[in-house]
Amino acid sequence: MIALTPERVLERLGERFPGVGFHRPTGDAVRDLTLYVPADRLVEVATFLRDDPELDFAMLSWIAGVDWLPREPRFEVVYGLLSLSRPARLNLKVQVHGEAPRVPTVVGVWPTANWHERETRDFYGIEFTGHPDPRRILLPEDWVGWPLRKDSPLGYEEVAFTHNTPGRKKPSPSLTRLKPKKVKIRAQ
Amino acid sequence: MTLNMGPQHPSTHGVLRVALELDGETVVKCQPIIGYLHTGMEKQAEYKTYTQSIPQTDRMDYLAPLSNNLALCLSAEKLLDIGMPARVQAIRVLLTELTRISAHCVWLGTHAIDIGAMTVFWYCFREREKVLSIYDQVCGARMTASYFRVGGLAMDIPEGLLDRCQKFVDEMPAHVDEYEKLLSKNPIWLARTQGVATLSARDAVALGATGPVLRGSGVQWDLRRHQPYSGYDTYEFDVPVGSTGDAYDRYRVRIEEMRQSTRIAKQAIERIRELGESGEYRLRDFKYVLPPKEEVKTSMEALIHHFKIVAHGFFPPVGEAYQAIEAPKGELGFYFISDGTPRPWRMKVRSPSFVNLQCLPAMVEGRLVADVIAAIGSIDIVLGEVDR
Amino acid sequence: MTDDPKLQPFRTLAPPPSPAAPPLLEPRTEEDLIREELERGILFTTMDSVVNWARANAIWPLGFGLACCAIEMMAIAGPRFDISRFGAEVFRGSPRQADLMIVAGRVSVKMAPVLRQLYDQMPDPKWVISMGACASCGGVFNNYAILQGVDKIVPVDVYVPGCPPRPEGLIHGIMKLQEKILASRVELGPTVPKGKRKGAA
Numbered sequence: 095m096i097a098l099t100p101e102r103v104l105e106r107l108g109e110r111f112p113g114v115g116f117h118r119p120t121g122d123a124v125r126d127l128t129l130y131v132p133a134d135r136l137v138e139v140a141t142f143l144r145d146d147p148e149l150d151f152a153m154l155s156w157i158a159g160v161d162w163l164p165r166e167p168r169f170e171v172v173y174g175l176l177s178l179s180r181p182a183r184l185n186l187k188v189q190v191h192g193e194a195p196r197v198p199t200v201v202g203v204w205p206t207a208n209w210h211e212r213e214t215r216d217f218y219g220i221e222f223t224g225h226p227d228p229r230r231i232l233l234p235e236d237w238v239g240w241p242l243r244k245d246s247p248l249g250y251e252e253v254a255f256t257h258n259t260p261g262r263k264k265p266s267p268s269l270t271r272l273k274p275k276k277v278k279i280r281a282q
Numbered sequence: 283m284t285l286n287m288g289p290q291h292p293s294t295h296g297v298l299r300v301a302l303e304l305d306g307e308t309v310v311k312c313q314p315i316i317g318y319l320h321t322g323m324e325k326q327a328e329y330k331t332y333t334q335s336i337p338q339t340d341r342m343d344y345l346a347p348l349s350n351n352l353a354l355c356l357s358a359e360k361l362l363d364i365g366m367p368a369r370v371q372a373i374r375v376l377l378t379e380l381t382r383i384s385a386h387c388v389w390l391g392t393h394a395i396d397i398g399a400m401t402v403f404w405y406c407f408r409e410r411e412k413v414l415s416i417y418d419q420v421c422g423a424r425m426t427a428s429y430f431r432v433g434g435l436a437m438d439i440p441e442g443l444l445d446r447c448q449k450f451v452d453e454m455p456a457h458v459d460e461y462e463k464l465l466s467k468n469p470i471w472l473a474r475t476q477g478v479a480t481l482s483a484r485d486a487v488a489l490g491a492t493g494p495v496l497r498g499s500g501v502q503w504d505l506r507r508h509q510p511y512s513g514y515d516t517y518e519f520d521v522p523v524g525s526t527g528d529a530y531d532r533y534r535v536r537i538e539e540m541r542q543s544t545r546i547a548k549q550a551i552e553r554i555r556e557l558g559e560s561g562e563y564r565l566r567d568f569k570y571v572l573p574p575k576e577e578v579k580t581s582m583e584a585l586i587h588h589f590k591i592v593a594h595g596f597f598p599p600v601g602e603a604y605q606a607i608e609a610p611k612g613e614l615g616f617y618f619i620s621d622g623t624p625r626p627w628r629m630k631v632r633s634p635s636f637v638n639l640q641c642l643p644a645m646v647e648g649r650l651v652a653d654v655i656a657a658i659g660s661i662d663i664v665l666g667e668v669d670r
Numbered sequence: 671m672t673d674d675p676k677l678q679p680f681r682t683l684a685p686p687p688s689p690a691a692p693p694l695l696e697p698r699t700e701e702d703l704i705r706e707e708l709e710r711g712i713l714f715t716t717m718d719s720v721v722n723w724a725r726a727n728a729i730w731p732l733g734f735g736l737a738c739c740a741i742e743m744m745a746i747a748g749p750r751f752d753i754s755r756f757g758a759e760v761f762r763g764s765p766r767q768a769d770l771m772i773v774a775g776r777v778s779v780k781m782a783p784v785l786r787q788l789y790d791q792m793p794d795p796k797w798v799i800s801m802g803a804c805a806s807c808g809g810v811f812n813n814y815a816i817l818q819g820v821d822k823i824v825p826v827d828v829y830v831p832g833c834p835p836r837p838e839g840l841i842h843g844i845m846k847l848q849e850k851i852l853a854s855r856v857e858l859g860p861t862v863p864k865g866k867r868k869g870a871a
Contacts, residue, residue: 123601123620125360152487155606156632158617174604174617174632178487178501181508185604206490209640217324232317232669233815234780241814242325249322249814289784292733292763296740297781318781319737322815337810341776344738388741407748414745425738425834666737669778 098149098182100127106149110142111135119187128172128185133197136188140203143175143184151175151184154204157211159218163244168192169220173200195220217242287654289318295392295658296665300642307650312643316636319669327629331595332358332432332618335629340426342633343667346385348377348417349609351430356511357605357616358432361598362570369557370434370564371513376447376550377420377429378512378607379543383454384413385610386536386543390461393533393659397474402464409457412450419443432596433571434564444551444559451547458540465533475529479645479657482527489644490637493612494535495661499527505608512607519546529660536662539610570596595624604632611635611662633667718856725769725795726851729844732768732792733761734785736775739802739834743774751837756844765791770847771824772840776804777817789824797851799843800826803833 107116107129116129131139143151155174162168169190176183188197199222200207211222212231219240222228230237239246252258287300297318303311323342327335332354339350352374359366366374391406414424420443421429421436429436465471481491486499496503504521506514522538524531565571568587577584590596598620606615612634619628638661645657735743746753753759762768765788777785789798800820803809806829808818820826827850830843 119602121599121601123361123363123599123603125363125601125603128602153490155490155492155613156615156617156630156637158628158630160619160628162627172617172630174615178503178508181503183509183604204490205488206637206640209636213636230317232320234317241322247814248325248329248812250812251808251818253812289781290732290734290765290788292761297736297784318778318784319776320778320780320815321776321811322813323811325815326811326813341738341810344741404749407745408750411745411748411750424836425741 098177098180103127103149103182103184104129106146107139107142110146111139114139126183126185128187131186131188133188133190136186137198137200137203139186140173140200143186144203149177150179151177151182153178154200154206154210155183157207157214159214159220159242161218161242161244166192169195169218171197171214171220190220197222199224201225216240219243285651292396295663298639298658298663298665298668300654300658302651302654304651307652309646309649309651309654312646312654314639314642316639316665316668319665321666321670323670324629324631327626329625331624332598332626333595335626336431337426337428339631340428341666342631342670343385343609343611343614343635343664344425345388345664346381346610347425347427348381348429349385349607349614351428352378352512353605353607353609353614354616355430355432356607357603357618358598360605361601361603361618361620362432362596363599364433364565364567364570366434366512366565367562368513369554369561372550372553372557373435373439373563374430374512375514375517376547376554379547379550380413380416380447380450382543382610383540383547384410386540387413389536389610389659389662390533393656393662394465396655396659397471399465399468399471402461405457405460405464409454416443416446416450419446431564431571433567434562438560438563439554441559444554447547448551451544451551454544455541458537458544462537466537472530474652474656475533475660477526478529478649478653479660480526480528481641481645485644486527486641489641491612491641492637493608493610493634493662494532494539495612495638495641497522498524498532498535498660500525505606505613509606511605517546517549529656532660532662570598597622597624606632609634611664611667612638614667631667631670633670635661635663635665635667636670639663639668719852721856722852722854726848728757729770729797729847729851730760730762730768731758731770731772732765732788733763734771734773734788736773736777736781737804739774739805742834742837742840743772743801746837746840751841753841753844756841756848758844765789766793768792769795770797770799772799772801773805773820773824773826774801774834776802776809776811777820777823778815779817782817782823785820786823797827797847798824799828799830799840799847801830801832801840801843802835803831806831809833 114135119128143149153176155176158172160170167189171188171190173186190197197220199211209231211225214220215222215228216230216232217240283304285302285304289297289299299315301313301315302309323338336351336354339354340347342350387406387410391403394402417427418424419440421427481499483499483501486496486501500523502523507521519542522535524535572591573584573587578588600620600622602619604615604617606613614634615632617630618626621627642657646654745751747759771789800806805820808816828843828847830840832839
């Protein structure tokens with residue numbers, strides 16, 4: 095198998111979708127081939143990537159949501175694609191705005207996206223339009239809130255130590271029995 | 283009739299709930315409901331440094347903890363763009379293959395006991411105890427090892443470990459023969475697993491299955507071969523691939539993988555012996571990796587690096603990286619987005635069991651209820667990974 | 671069991687006859703014969719002790735493994751750390767047949783109501799062992815998804831710390847539970863709250 099180079103992928107995408115600017119994310123250490131795709135062209139691009147015999151990204155490996163809170167657009171949905179015959183990986187990123195975040199679903203292209211999109215919605219509240227079963231998957235059905243957003247708290251419980259429990263000045267009385275006994279050391 | 287195979291069930295391998303709609307004994311609709319073990323690991327990782335997230339990964343696929351550690355470390359190392367010395371890679375490969383053998387042992391034991399073969403359970407756990415003793419010797423904990431670090435290992439391998447591993451890999455093929463003698467031609471096993479829970483290759487790829495589920499359906503894809511990491515391209519091993527995609531093929535694939543893992547482990551042991559039974563166990567890049575303690579006590583720069591790394595954590599460059607490994611269950615990948623601080627902005631775990639479990643409805647709809655148990659067993663899920 | 675003399679329930683009335691001692695007065699009447707036989711075969715004990723002894727030596731755990739601790743729980747059923755020596759190798763699938771719920775693993779907020787329901791379905795007498803750090807106090811995970819300690823929803827008898835506790839640790843926990851059972855007061859008959867009992871409590 096001849097390995098698929100990033101340039102070749104960009105060429106093919108450029109040929110097929112001439113108007114769309116697939117730009118790459120900035121950052122010193124973007125280690126994989128990552129392209130930004132506009133949300134409205136997502137399904138077309140995805141279908142092309144899957145069906146094109148040269149690129150053949152037949153498997154969707156994972157979908158992740160990202161919350162860049164102070165930055166707009168606030169959310170990003172990252173699709174990790176895998177081409178088994180080449181072999182190659184490609185990340186597609188779709189930027190989504192913070193108010194009423196919505197992305198078209200790719201369940202029609204890769205059926206595995208079903209649970210991945212449910213999970214992303216469960217964590218971030220991003221709606222995937224056209225998804226057949228948009229229920230919560232990992233959190234209880236009646237949970238309120240989107241926990242992985244940056245403005246949702248971690249929800250940890252304060253552990254009670256002496257210093258943060260009011261009125262406790264020393265450890266519990268039974269612990270005094272553990273004080274070490276004074277031992278007289280005989281000088282040699 | 284709607285039947286609920288509840289979160290508490292002896293055969294669901296953890297807290298999996300399957301809502302089955304039955305027509306007599308035939309399954310009309312099957313819906314796995316997960317989330318009963320959701321631990322918020324991805325959220326918690328945003329509050330911890332990369333090294334502090336390593337113990338969390340032990341608790342994901344808790345049958346193969348060192349595999350998960352390896353995936354996180356490789357992903358962070360890809361982000362930092364550092365390579366590992368050969369000895370570290372060999373030790374990692376050795377321990378990961380032993381992990382694979384132990385994970386497959388548990389799989390076989392629990393799958394067999396679900397179908398009714400109790401003896402295999404005791405035998406498999408006997409072998410697993412040997413691997414757990416090896417873990418105990420190497421890092422102090424039987425299961426939740428957290429032995430790998432970003433940049434190498436937590437500490438060097440102890441004396442006597444290689445002899446113990448050698449003894450294990452010498453005895454293991456005989457044990458795998460034992461399991462095969464009990465099961466492979468057993469008419470009950472064949473009746474329960476042949477032709478049961480079939481998944482075609484097209485469906486497997488469309489549903490994103492990886493690992494033995496994908497290979498059992500005939501697709502030749504193994505990350506150790508096709509996207510090698512940690513020096514796997516320098517080892518000789520075969521990748522077993524099934525043909526029909528039923529539970530029996532997946533069983534054969536995993537049994538053969540146990541044999542191949544033994545082969546790789548033997549090669550890794552020889553390699554470590556060549557490179558030295560004690561030696562370097564971490565990369566000497568003190569910007570990201572802790573310097574050796576002897577140097578910390580004598581050199582000022584090493585002391586400062588040690589302080590910075592322990593107090594804050596290392597500062598990776600701004601960017602992102604995804605690295606996947608071939609875990610015993612399939613493709614386990616970690617996607618890190620870093621914003622330059624010691625805590626990752628986002629950690630996403632691509633866990634194989636989460637994706638493989640989606641194949642369950644495709645495997646059992648239209649079949650009998652008893653096949654659901656065989657199917658769940660043959661997919662080999664671990665709920666810690668599914669729910670994270 | 672334990673060596674604690676207070677918890678040894680059995681004391682025989684007559685010592686067994688030693689072979690060197692001269693035989694007791696020749697058993698003359700049939701009544702004497704019967705009395706001797708009975709004295710050698712009857713045990714006197716209290717109801718508490720016998721019931722507790724039976725309960726402690728046949729604890730049937732509910733198969734309730736949640737996460738990693740479940741694997742160590744399976745290991746105690748395995749050949750190396752054999753729990754069948756303690757009478758507890760039958761892990762029942764149904765809560766209606768189990769006495770002991772070993773909460774092995776982290777309890778997520780989605781699982782908590784299920785756990786409470788299972789606890790309620792177990793018949794009395796029942797005990798709970800909280801195995802591992804996550805079940806005892808939330809463990810490594812202090813966040814929105816994990817219950818910080820299963821004792822928030824069920825009463826726990828023994829806590830076994832560890833992450834995961836070694837199988838020997840869990841067996842030690844089960845032995846401590848056995849001690850606890852042997853030392854407890856037995857409530858026979860339906861449990862009626864104190865205020866409602868007729869006559870003295």
